[in-house]
Amino acid sequence: MQHIQLEALQASAARRHTHSYEWRRQQLLRLKETLLRHEAAIYTALYSDLKKNREEAWITEIGFVISEINYALKHLKRWMQPRRVGTNLLNFPSRSYLQPEPLGVVLIIGPWNYPLQLVLAPLVGALAAGNCAVLKPSEYAAATAAVLEQIVKDAFDPAEVALVQGDGAVVIPQMMEAFRFDHVFYTGSTAVGTLVYGLAAKKLVPVTLELGGKSPCIIEPDAALEVAARRIAVTKFSNAGQMCVAPDYLLVHQQVLEPFLAHLKKSIQDFYAADGVRNYHFGKVINEQQFGRLLQYLEEGEIWAGGNYDAATLHLAPTLLGKVRPNARVMQDEIFGPVLPILTWNTKEEALRIIEQNKNPLALYVFTENSETANWWMHNVAFGGGCINNCSWHLTNHRLPFGGRGNSGIGAYHGAFSFNTFSHLKGIMKTPTWFDPALKYPPFKGKLNLFKKVLR
Known part of the structure; x- marks a missing residue:
């Protein structure tokens, strides 16, 4: 048929x-x-x-x-x-x-x-x-x-x-x-x-x-932390994190970890309420196989927010995972769920080494108020597409190509x-017939210098 x-x-x-x-x-x-x-x-x-x-x-x-x-x-x-x-x-x-x-x-x-x-x-x-x-x-x-x-x-x-x-x-x-x-x-x-x-x-x-791939999100020391937290939370936890261009992990500069974390937790609370696993604005994991895979990631770091779940309804709360080792499985797989690992860095080279473990991410996100800093990241990481001071919304612009x-x-x-x-x-190519110079036809002997001038 x-x-x-x-x-x-x-x-x-x-x-x-x-x-x-x-x-x-x-x-x-x-x-x-x-x-x-x-x-x-x-x-x-x-x-x-x-x-x-x-x-x-x-x-x-x-x-x-x-x-x-x-x-x-x-x-x-x-x-x-x-x-x-x-x-x-x-x-x-x-x-x-x-x-x-x-x-x-x-x-x-x-x-x-x-x-x-x-x-x-x-x-x-x-x-x-x-x-x-x-x-x-x-x-x-x-x-x-x-x-x-x-x-x-x-x-x-x-x-x-x-x-x-x-x-x-x-x-x-x-x-x-x-x-x-x-x-x-x-x-x-x-x-x-x-x-x-x-x-x-x-x-x-x-x-x-x-x-897909592991799309990194970089928080520079000069980032607008409250805005960054809100824009990351709304895209990372949309569709319960099951989005190919969701931030897959955060690279937060050590200087701003504590204040940024406070803003991120507040954004999750504001958007999804304390009982986020059952909130109107929060979806479920697609099936038991994916749900079981996501639960395994919770054992690979320290839960800084969320972590509660309901296996019967396939709901997993928005979860922040700290103290994650760069070589943990959660940092090798595309997460595709409401689990967000948070790593810290002090030098750009240190952050780049983490990104290079999973080359060519589908997206890259950078939060900074400095254009030179933003451009440095745009030029030093090979990725599909991305945003400066935003996450994921580039895919809604008809004038931008979307792909990896x-x-x-x-x-x-x-x-x-x-x-x-x-x-x-x-x-x-359409060629008129009114102009048909002999130099285009044999014999070619003696025409080399002319050819060198014409074909360049």
């Missing part, structure tokens, strides 16, 4: 009707309308899977996708236009341009932490670029996956956009071995991303890998970067 479905998608892409502006525009409008029509069902599903409240669900899931759609609709005509580029002297008087072209049939594999957004946001780019798509949502967020399936059925022709359910470890290899996709877009862990990359390489399929490097990913998306990811830029 899946094979027949994939062949139908391939046939649709071959018809090239998806290349038109009107087709792309209609797909985006239908997605937006259907998404809003299922808003109530999405809230229910996200609460079931992750205990997300409606406000968080709107900002990080539904509204995020709507914003991507609106931005694509606004700029789509311009993105589709040929892009003039210069032409070298050797080819005078030719003119050159880049022509965006759809890739064909793309596979989008989503994770469980933002189970709606991280499937549909890439789909916006794929549709804007004129592609057919297969979506594979995470089976670990089953309620949201079921709503996604209904949205796709209501919004799209199944021969143009299809959704496949099932165990990803089985379904994804089956599809990728039976069918050659024109692009694979994967969001998830580095370990699984490596497997997806290997499957794609067998058929020379290009990939975008949006992976090295172990944290390959490629980027959001806004125009999504359109480019799912397009092939044809390089085309």
Whole structure:
């Protein structure tokens, strides 16, 4: 059945009707309308899977996708236009341009932490670029996956956009071995991303890998400590810490540890109340396997705040973990939960050595009031993207590419970067016939010096 479905998608892409502006525009409008029509069902599903409240669900899931759609609709005509580029002297008087072209049939594999957004946001780019798509949502967020399936059925022709359910470890290899996709877009862990990359390489399929990593957050002595504490707390503990760009650990200068810690504890208290594990604003861990992994981290340091949990409801309070050894497991794994290790440093070299243990983080965050200090960190750490005096919010800016490097990913998306990811830029040169100098043709003897002047 899946094979027949994939062949139908391939046939649709071959018809090239998806290349038109009107087709792309209609797909985006239908997605937006259907998404809003299922808003109530999405809230229910996200609460079931992750205990997300409606406000968080709107900002990080539904509204995020709507914003991507609106931005694509606004700029789509311009993105589709040929892009003039210069032409070298050797080819005078030719003119050159880049022509965006759809890739064909793309596979989008989503994770469980933002189970709606991280499937549909890439789909916006794929549709804007004129592609057919297969979506594979995470089976670990089953309620949201079921709503996604209904949205796709209501919004799209199944021969143009299809959704496949099932165990990803089985379904994804089956599809990728039976069918050659024109692009694979994967969001998830580095370990699984490596497997997806290997499957794609067998058929020379290009990939975008949006992976994770340990994103450090650096607190300099001159940081605005109260503001830093609030901005760190709201992003680290959003979605119960299950966010790829959440600060994974803090590197706090020894001089300001005590006052900063006081502000951070107060922010957690203000945001999530004393009984944070049951507060409206705080979600749950996705499943028992992840919950058990997180509890093991609590044994690797001194609990400075939180630490209480309810295994029956998979709730773990926002937890600050101090006196953590740099080589502890909690400093090797991507935490992906409401546990925040805090390490101290006195020299930048000392902090850099800790960061270098997990190279190429997906994000880097620095809090300082000194621009030179901020720029020093920006230039001395290789990372995907990040913020100065903020955390995580860079991913909401359509004009910034979102993606990692090295172990944290390959490629980027959001806004125009999504359109480019799912397009092939044809390089085309148009040469007039009225100018056809003999020096371009054999015999070439005696023309070497002229060639050296022209080709430079």
